[in-house]
Structure formats: structure tokens, C-alpha cells
Amino acid sequence: MFRNRSLLQYDSDGPSIGLITGVVILCLLVFGAVSVLFHRYVFRKRIREYMKTTLEFEEFEELMLHSQRERHEKLDEVVAGRDIIHGVTKLSKENVKSLAVIGIFGNSISGTSRLIALECAEWLEFETVQRPFDKLPEELKDKTIYFFYGWFGYWNDDLCSLEQVTKTLDFLAGVFSSEKPNNIKVIICMRSDLYDKYSTDLQKYEKLFENRLELTQRKRDEYGIHVDEKIKDRCKESDCGCKAITVDMLSKGKDTFIGIPLKINILTHFHELTSHYVNDRDILKVMKNHITALKEHDVYRWIKYICLKGQLSHSVFDVDLAKDIGIGEEHFDEENVYFKKYFTKNKLEKEETYVFWHPFIYICAFHSLYETEAFFVIAHCNVDAILQLLRPKDTVTSYIEISADEHHVSAFYERLKTINLHKKYDNHPLVRKAHQIGAEQIKK
Numbered sequence: 141m142f143r144n145r146s147l148l149q150y151d152s153d154g155p156s157i158g159l160i161t162g163v164v165i166l167c168l169l170v171f172g173a174v175s176v177l178f179h180r181y182v183f184r185k186r187i188r189e190y191m192k193t194t195l196e197f198e199e200f201e202e203l204m205l206h207s208q209r210e211r212h213e214k215l216d217e218v219v220a221g222r223d224i225i226h227g228v229t230k231l232s233k234e235n236v237k238s239l240a241v242i243g244i245f246g247n248s249i250s251g252t253s254r255l256i257a258l259e260c261a262e263w264l265e266f267e268t269v270q271r272p273f274d275k276l277p278e279e280l281k282d283k284t285i286y287f288f289y290g291w292f293g294y295w296n297d298d299l300c301s302l303e304q305v306t307k308t309l310d311f312l313a314g315v316f317s318s319e320k321p322n323n324i325k326v327i328i329c330m331r332s333d334l335y336d337k338y339s340t341d342l343q344k345y346e347k348l349f350e351n352r353l354e355l356t357q358r359k360r361d362e363y364g365i366h367v368d369e370k371i372k373d374r375c376k377e378s379d380c381g382c383k384a385i386t387v388d389m390l391s392k393g394k395d396t397f398i399g400i401p402l403k404i405n406i407l408t409h410f411h412e413l414t415s416h417y418v419n420d421r422d423i424l425k426v427m428k429n430h431i432t433a434l435k436e437h438d439v440y441r442w443i444k445y446i447c448l449k450g451q452l453s454h455s456v457f458d459v460d461l462a463k464d465i466g467i468g469e470e471h472f473d474e475e476n477v478y479f480k481k482y483f484t485k486n487k488l489e490k491e492e493t494y495v496f497w498h499p500f501i502y503i504c505a506f507h508s509l510y511e512t513e514a515f516f517v518i519a520h521c522n523v524d525a526i527l528q529l530l531r532p533k534d535t536v537t538s539y540i541e542i543s544a545d546e547h548h549v550s551a552f553y554e555r556l557k558t559i560n561l562h563k564k565y566d567n568h569p570l571v572r573k574a575h576q577i578g579a580e581q582i583k584k
């Protein structure tokens with residue numbers, strides 16, 4: 141009786157537990173918001189001090205690393221914080237208009253460039269715009285950082301894109317040499333083998349490339365941390381193949397063409413492939429065989445469709461091809477865990493499209509499809525991918541390129557003729573080879 145009464149009294153006279161909790165949560169929220177704002181204020185002030193070079197680089201670097209750790213804690217890519225800082229410190233300088241980020245395929249060149257663009261924009265209070273190099277906006281807006289990617293071909297060197305590359309570079313050089321002052325900055329992210337290959341052609345644009353950030357291989361122990369944290373520590377099976385993965389193994393396989401960060405990302409995404417990789421250190425082959433083995437799985441049909449079309453777009457859905465493959469648009473499930481292993485939403489385009497989460501996964505799918513049904517690929521795959529990844533048999537091929545036999549080359553040439561693109565690619569080795577085959581046949 142007494143107890144009940146005291147409880148009742150407490151309820152009616154004193155503050156309720158709900159109210160106290162509410163007040164505490166509100167205080168915490170206000171405190172959180174104030175501390176975030178304060179943090180930002182301090183960092184902004186610091187970057188201005190740095191730009192006026194009153195702050196030592198080391199001190200600035202520490203501050204930036206700290207802020208990055210807070211903001212990119214959940215980042216699943218192997219991106220080196222120090223590379224981003226070096227990029228941001230270069231690009232944030234008032235007189236620096238462009239930054240070229242150069243590195244080997246799979247060394248997180250676009251991941252690093254994207255973060256430099258975002259981070260730098262945050263400091264300077266700029267906007268960011270990301271575009272393929274051949275899709276220039278009509279005009280560049282002030283107080284914006286533009287990040288252009290896919291130079292010389294989105295998946296690989298397409299061998300006929302130099303004209304478009306120079307067109308874009310001419311345009312950018314024009315923007316920066318204009319009398320009208322502007323606050324525009326540009327990041328050019330390019331594969332180092334292509335940068336070297338076309339260095340003579342790029343010399344003319346020296347000014348756009350004078351501020352370079354070269355993503356070289358990093359120290360082994362830095363990669364070792366990622367191998368442990370992302371691959372080994374997350375696995376509870378003591379006899380799993382992943383336990384044998386080492387940085388040494390990742391750097392000395394048949395796949396040295398591909399940067400270690402991408403290999404770590406792939407083995408994180410596809411943990412079940414770690415044992416295969418330990419037995420055969422060729423990431424392209426392991427991934428290609430994995431895709432081929434999916435044949436009976438639902439996701440395989442979508443891999444096929446997206447590989448052939450280059451992307452999945454709902455506005456230009458190819459109903460006939462989909463029917464051929466045995467899929468319907470309504471069956472694409474972006475939330476499905478299995479689909480997420482391969483595809484990602486391409487946020488860069490205005491319209492929502494789906495692509496493989498890395499161009500390399502696309503390349504592996506292309507290799508798998510070409511191996512199992514080459515003529516179907518020749519007949520239905522987007523011509524850009526074929527031009528970028530297929531080479532005639534007697535030419536030297538890189539790790540990601542495929543040698544095509546004469547029947548396939550001729551069939552592809554016939555297709556180019558029907559869509560009236562054969563003249564445009566007259567200089568491409570596949571077209572030159574087709575002419576040669578034709579000439580030989582006439583002789584016979």
C-alpha cells in the first residue's frame with residue numbers, strides 16, 4: 141500500500157523517466173552538432189593557414205588524417221589516406237588548377253581521385269562533378285572541381301580515342317588560359333601505362349599534367365594491415381584458404397598488371413575465391429572461372445546482360461536481348477545480396493543505371509563470356525568493349541586483352557559494316573586485320 145502510494149506520488153510530482161531520457165538525448169544531440177560545427181570551423185581555419193603556408197606540412201597532414209579517419213571510417217576501399225592528403229594539399233593551392241592522378245590499373249586511381257575531389261571541395265566550399273572524359277558538360281561552372289575519368293577507354297585502351305582525348309584536353313587548356321579569372325579545378329585520373337604510351341601526344345598539355353600525384357606501390361606493411369583486417373580477421377574458419385594470403389603472394393603472381401589494392405578488394409568481396417587464388421595466383425583467371433561456374437545461377441543472366449550492354453538502364457532496356465537471355469526487367473533486384481556482389485548503382489549519371497562495381501569485374505565477365513560463347517559476344521556485345529578488349533591473334537596482348545581468331549575478327553567487321561562504324565574504326569587493328577583477311581581470301 142505504502143509502496144504503491146510513493147510510486148504514484150513520484151509519478152505525479154517528480155520528472156518522469158521518459159522526460160529525463162528525452163532531455164539527455166536532446167543535450168547529446170546539441171552537443172554533437174556543436175562539436176561537428178566546431179571541428180569544421182577549426183579545420184577550415186587550419187586549411188586557410190596551410191594555404192598561406194603558416195602551418196607546417198606535417199602538422200597539417202596529422203590533422204587531415206584525423207579528420208579522414210572520422211569521415212571515411214566505413215570506406216571499404218583500399219585507399220591510402222596520405223595519397224588523398226597529398227592530392228588535396230596540391231589541388232587546394234590557389235594557383236593550382238589541375239591535378240593528374242596517375243597509377244597502375246587497380247591501384248585505386250579513381251577511388252583516390254574521387255576522395256580528393258570530395259575532400260578538397262569540402263575545404264574550399266566548392267561543388268564536385270564527376271564525368272567520363274568524353275562527356276564534357278557544355279560549360280564549366282565556377283567554384284567546382286571536375287573529376288574526369290576513363291581516359292583512352294573506360295575498360296581498356298580503345299586505340300582510336302586519341303582524337304577525343306585531345307579534344308577534351310584542348311577544351312580544358314582553353315578554360316584555364318582564358319583571360320576571365322575562374323575558380324574551376326580539374327582532376328584528370330589516368331592509368332600509368334596509357335599515360336606513358338601517349339606521353340608524346342600529351343606533351344602539348346604539359347600545364348594540365350604538371351601537378352601530378354603518382355600512386356606507386358605502397359609499403360608492404362600498409363597493405364598487410366588491409367589483408368589482415370579485410371580478409372583474414374573477418375573469417376572465423378581456422379583452416380580457410382584465406383589464412384595463407386600474404387602481400388608477397390599478391391605482388392608476385394601472374395597478375396602483376398593489376399594493383400594490389402584491387403586484388404585485396406576482390407578477395408574481400410569474394411572470400412570464397414581465396415583458396416583458388418592461393419593455388420593459382422592469377423586474379424583474372426580465378427574471377428573468370430568463378431563467373432563461368434555461376435552459369436545455372438540467376439545472377440549469371442544479369443552478368444551476361446550487363447556485360448553485353450555495358451550497363452543496365454531502365455530507360456533503354458533491351459527487351460529482345462533480355463528475352464534471348466531469359467530475363468525480365470522486373471526481376472532485377474538491386475537489394476539482393478548476390479546482386480550486390482557484382483553490381484553497383486552508377487550514381488554519376490543523371491538517370492539511375494547499374495554497372496559492375498569495378499571495370500575489372502566487367503573485364504572478367506567479358507573474358508568468361510567470350511570463352512564460352514564468342515560468336516554471341518561478337519554479335520551482341522557493345523562495340524566499345526570489343527574494340528577495347530579484343531586484339532587480332534598476331535599482335536602482342538596485355539594481361540587484360542584477348543586474342544581473337546580470324547573468324548571472330550571477320551564476324552566483328554561484318555557487324556561494324558551493318559551499323560556503319562567500319563570507316564570510323566578504319567585504323568583499329570581489328571579492322572585492319574579484317575581487311576588483310578579479306579585481301580588474302582580474294583588472292584586465293
Ligand SMILES: [Zn+2]
Nearest residue numbers: 375380381382
Ligand atoms: Zn577465410
